[in-house]
Amino acid sequence: MTNKTKILFVNDEMEMGGVARVLNTLMANLDTDKFDISCLVLHKTGMLLSEIPSHVNVIEGTPFFNTIDRPLIDILNRMDIKALFSKLRLLFYMKTGLIKKRILIERKKIINETYDVELAAKEGFCTVFTAYGDSKKKINWVLTDYKQNNYSKNHMSLVIEALQKIDMNIADSEDVLQSFKEVFGITRGITIHNLMDIEKVKQGIQIGYEDAIVQPGLNVIAVARFHPQKSLERLLYAYKNAVDKGIEHNLYLIGGGETEPLLRQIVKDNNLNRVFFLGYKQNPYAYIAKCDLFVLSSLYEGFATIINESLIAGTPVLTTRVGGVSDQIVEDYQGWIVENTLEALKAGYLTALSKPDKLNDMKQTLKSYEYPNDKILKQFEEVFK
Structure with missing residues (x-):
C-alpha cells in the first residue's frame, strides 16, 4: 500500500457551532486507508471535542493560545486578570507582526512532523498559523461571508500577507468565495459544499425526542445559536404578524445564547403564548421532522448546514437570502428564499x-x-492529494 497522505486540520476551539460540526463531519468521512488525520485545537475546549472521530490524532495547543477564541470585551466583563494579560500579549504579537516568529516557536513545542496537507479550518488566526508553518500544501477553509462580517478587520494586513503563502482557498459556497476574493484581493479559490452527517440526521429522526412537545396544527421550528447574527427577533415579529392576520400556529426555538433574554422579553411583551423555548438539543432532527416549516432568519451565513439537514429530515425551509442558500434550495419546490429584510x-x-x-x-x-455527499467527498480528496 502507498503511504498515506498526512493531513493536519487546525481550529481554534471546538464549541457547539457550524465550523466544529462540519470539521468533524469531514474528518469522519475521509478514507483512513488514504489519509492519516490529525487535528490541532489551539485552545482545547468545547462540547464538540467529544465528537472528534476516534481515529483522529488530537493535538492540544500551548498555553499561549488559551485566549485565541475569547473576545477581549468578554474577558474585560469577567474581570479575568490572567486571561486579560494573555489576550493583550497575543494582540501585541499580532499588531506588531511578531506573531509570525512566535508561531514558529509554538509549533515546535507541539508539532514534531511535517504534514503533506495543512488546512486552516477557521479563517483568521488559523490562516496565519497555517501560513507560517512548514506543511507542504497549505489550505484555507472559508465558511462565512466576509462582506457581511469581517472577523479579520482588526488584522487585515497580517491576514492578507498570510494569504500569499496559502496554496488554495476552499469556500463552502460560490457567494462566500466571491466575497472573500473581493475583501482580501485573492484569486486562488474553489467552491466545495459542506459534507452532511446524513446518518446522524436519519438516526435522530428514528430515535425520536424526549417529550411530545409538537402540538396539533401548524408547527414552525428554528434551530440556532441565540446570537445577533441569527436575528431570531425578526422571526418572532414574523410569527406575530402571521398570528395577527389570523394564522394560529406554534413556533419552537431550539438553542440558546446571548440574545435569549431579548427574545423572551419580545415573547412576553407581545403575549406570544404559543412560542416554545426548548433549549439546546443534542438531537434536534426529530423535532424538525415533526414540523411543517423550518425558518432561518440570519443576517449572514456561509453555507448553513442546518438547511440541508432540515431537507434531509423532510421539512421545507424558509430562509433569508444569505450566502449559499441559492445553492441549497430549489425555490417553490423545497422552500422559499426571501430578501434579507424584516x-x-x-x-x-x-x-x-x-x-x-x-x-x-x-x-x-x-x-x-x-x-450529494459522495460527490463532495471526492472533491475534497482531490484537493488533498
Missing part, C-alpha cells in the same frame, strides 16, 4: 403558512431528497 421575512412567512397544502406537498417531495 418586511420580506414577514411576507414570506405569511405566504408559506397560508399554503398548508403546499407545505404538505413539499414534505412528500422531500422524502426522495438526496444530498
Whole structure:
C-alpha cells in the first residue's frame, strides 16, 4: 500500500457551532486507508471535542493560545486578570507582526512532523498559523461571508500577507468565495459544499425526542445559536404578524445564547403564548421532522448546514437570502428564499403558512431528497492529494 497522505486540520476551539460540526463531519468521512488525520485545537475546549472521530490524532495547543477564541470585551466583563494579560500579549504579537516568529516557536513545542496537507479550518488566526508553518500544501477553509462580517478587520494586513503563502482557498459556497476574493484581493479559490452527517440526521429522526412537545396544527421550528447574527427577533415579529392576520400556529426555538433574554422579553411583551423555548438539543432532527416549516432568519451565513439537514429530515425551509442558500434550495419546490429584510421575512412567512397544502406537498417531495455527499467527498480528496 502507498503511504498515506498526512493531513493536519487546525481550529481554534471546538464549541457547539457550524465550523466544529462540519470539521468533524469531514474528518469522519475521509478514507483512513488514504489519509492519516490529525487535528490541532489551539485552545482545547468545547462540547464538540467529544465528537472528534476516534481515529483522529488530537493535538492540544500551548498555553499561549488559551485566549485565541475569547473576545477581549468578554474577558474585560469577567474581570479575568490572567486571561486579560494573555489576550493583550497575543494582540501585541499580532499588531506588531511578531506573531509570525512566535508561531514558529509554538509549533515546535507541539508539532514534531511535517504534514503533506495543512488546512486552516477557521479563517483568521488559523490562516496565519497555517501560513507560517512548514506543511507542504497549505489550505484555507472559508465558511462565512466576509462582506457581511469581517472577523479579520482588526488584522487585515497580517491576514492578507498570510494569504500569499496559502496554496488554495476552499469556500463552502460560490457567494462566500466571491466575497472573500473581493475583501482580501485573492484569486486562488474553489467552491466545495459542506459534507452532511446524513446518518446522524436519519438516526435522530428514528430515535425520536424526549417529550411530545409538537402540538396539533401548524408547527414552525428554528434551530440556532441565540446570537445577533441569527436575528431570531425578526422571526418572532414574523410569527406575530402571521398570528395577527389570523394564522394560529406554534413556533419552537431550539438553542440558546446571548440574545435569549431579548427574545423572551419580545415573547412576553407581545403575549406570544404559543412560542416554545426548548433549549439546546443534542438531537434536534426529530423535532424538525415533526414540523411543517423550518425558518432561518440570519443576517449572514456561509453555507448553513442546518438547511440541508432540515431537507434531509423532510421539512421545507424558509430562509433569508444569505450566502449559499441559492445553492441549497430549489425555490417553490423545497422552500422559499426571501430578501434579507424584516418586511420580506414577514411576507414570506405569511405566504408559506397560508399554503398548508403546499407545505404538505413539499414534505412528500422531500422524502426522495438526496444530498450529494459522495460527490463532495471526492472533491475534497482531490484537493488533498
